[in-house]
Amino acid sequence: MKKLVHLQFLFLVKIFATQFLTPSSSSFAASNPSIAPVYTTMTTFSPGIQMGSGEEHRLDAHKKLLIGLIISSSSLGIVILICFGFWMYCRKKAPKPIKIPDAESGTSSFSMFVRRLSSIKTQRTSSNQGYVQRFDSKTLEKATGGFKDSNVIGQGGFGCVYKASLDSNTKAAVKKIENVSQEAKREFQNEVELLSKIQHSNIISLLGSASEINSSFVVYELMEKGSLDDQLHGPSCGSALTWHMRMKIALDTARGLEYLHEHCRPPVIHRDLKSSNILLDSSFNAKISDFGLAVSVGVHGSNNIKLSGTLGYVAPEYLLDGKLTDKSDVYAFGVVLLELLLGRRPVEKLSPSQCQSLVTWAMPQLTDRSKLPNIVDPVIKDTMDLKHLYQVAAMAVLCVQPEPSYRPLITDVLHSLVPLVPVELGGTLRLTR
Template identity: 55%
Template sequence: MNPTLPIWALFLLISTALTNARDPIYVASPLTSPPPPEMQITLKHHNHHLDKVLVLPIILASVALAIILLSICCGWTFQRKSHQNSDSEDIRPSGKMVGKKGLLPMIHYTLLEAASNQFSEFSGVSGYLYKAHFDEGITALVKKLNGRKQEYEREFENEIDLLSIICHPNIISLVGYCVHAGTRFLVYEMMENGTLETQLHGPSRGSALSWHIRMKIAVDTAKGLEFLHEHCNPPIIHGDLKSSSILLDSEFNVKISDFGLAVAAGSQNKANLQRSGALGYVAPECLLNGELTEKSDVYAFGVILLELLMGRKPVEKPTPSQCQSIVTWAVPQLADRLQLPSIVDPVIRNTMELKHLCQVAAIAALCVQPEPGYRPLMTDVLHSLIPLVPIELGGTTRVMEPLACANKESCVI
């Protein structure tokens, strides 16, 4: 029923009643003479009395009308929100993506479940990544986020907000999102080769990653970080960079993901700092005093560079009671030109020029320096790595100055 008609009718009835009540008791026809003076005095007193009597009914009628209007508005708003919530849970007959968060589509859970074959096809060994095949031949990567805690919700919202406005060839594109029964899903563009973590530490053990491919991955990752640090206003600190955050397409092009803990430079809070980074990738200053800057991302990048060189995990347990970091294990050996080839990943050992290997080792050593001030900027890292990548893989053969060494003792070129 249309609520406008009763309101209009009620308003009309109240107005008519009030108007009639204020009309004079004496009604003279055009053929009669004006009322005598005594009656005029009586009418004036009668109208004055009516003015006093009608004040309370007018106020009550106005309040009642306001309450009715407010109730109808609240009911309409609640009905609209309920309708939107029901849309997020059920699929429409057309099977199209509906709903918006900014300009980002919200995907029905039923559609997402059908496209991913009940979330049965894994793409990567970590992070709950699934392949989803939508209509019209569209394939996407679905990341499932579990947890009902408030911090998970903040991270989910943060990633959506950032990825809906950031556009860069080495930053992952977000196709859509879904929320269902406390579980959240992020739908990325398809990345056929999964994560760098899977490629390096999964069943293939890095066999698909040649020296040049690894350098391309390092360059692409550096490009993405340089964009965040140098070309965003304010600069964005990723805060959670790790090998599982680096997604690879069919040509091993890099797309950086996992922006749930990303913050604008200068705006980080204690909640972010307490959860920032994964084990083995967290810079020392973050652990000691909660300091999070662009140099914290540089440290995490240095750890990834060591992973690419050594083929080792960022943290390993040689024995059940011991835990060894790749930084503490590798850095003392990086400065030894003769020892360096023996600690390189056997998959790529002796497949590169020694001077190139030494240069990458020097860059990695600089990036993981304990003091943030000794670490280079991502721009410097990028410019030092590009000459090591062939032109056909996006690099350049142009001769460039090597990375300036903040710590001369650990820099071996």
């Protein structure tokens, strides 16, 4: 509104300047410095003095123009007041805006799914930051078949994730959290608050929540292919994931992380990125899930936060000193990249009392071009351009550097991955047949 008023004021000033400071009047004053003041004084304060017809006609024209400007200025002022009043009215009626920006990509295919839920009897409530659908727990119980074991599709730290069939056989995922501790309640509240503000094609979509004394529920979109952990380390052992599909999953994950780090205000650190928290839809599009441990930088601070995460993915500086930054997520991403590359778990048991870190085992071989092709996941061995293989290995090495300052920003990783992913999968690589 202030900007509009300012522009209108400048417009009036410009009209005034062009009409009253004409070249003829200014040159007349310049050539007759002693006459101009007297002439102006006489015509203003001595209306009885007769002047020539040219001067009288010019005075009448100036009077008409002045009257026109006064009328237009008054009208403009009235319009501005009406607009300002309407703006104040709309501002009072409108809900508080979400401070975190929208996603960089367009509406996801899941928007149709959300609209189909409108017929379900739910109560729409709002938090201070965003909107959340409030489900009735009995509706969710019915949708999951009474939380039957056969409908379990995942396991979390405080409960299970169930496949649910909502209205018109619409599929969803329901995470049931047993409120056995204050920590479980905090994670539930944290996840709902964060996901209610976040909309991005590579972040899991929150459909709603429910809360009771003994249990809480988070309702997400259903990801038909399960988690990356299931695909890599489950019965199929990664057989459905080609080299290019793995690079696409890495790129999708990097895009999700970049949104959290660079586009959210304040920035969000996921703090528990791992292959089991990267979910895949029917087309193997990857989305980051499980925001119970995520923190907003500047709100909770980023140093000396209580240690949380999963062994094998936790960055050394966070594990040893409690220092948490966005580079902690970059380290975890590097471990996921190694899983995609090598097909191994982040921590492997050598014996009942001894474990081996994937980073420790792989690091010496990742930088040796003669050894690297031999440790690649057998499912994808000899299926990629060796130059691309070396590039991905170099990225992984940089991401898992012990010193955080040596790790790249997730934006840099993203830009390095784009040329390795085919155009049809969201990158810029053009394959030659």
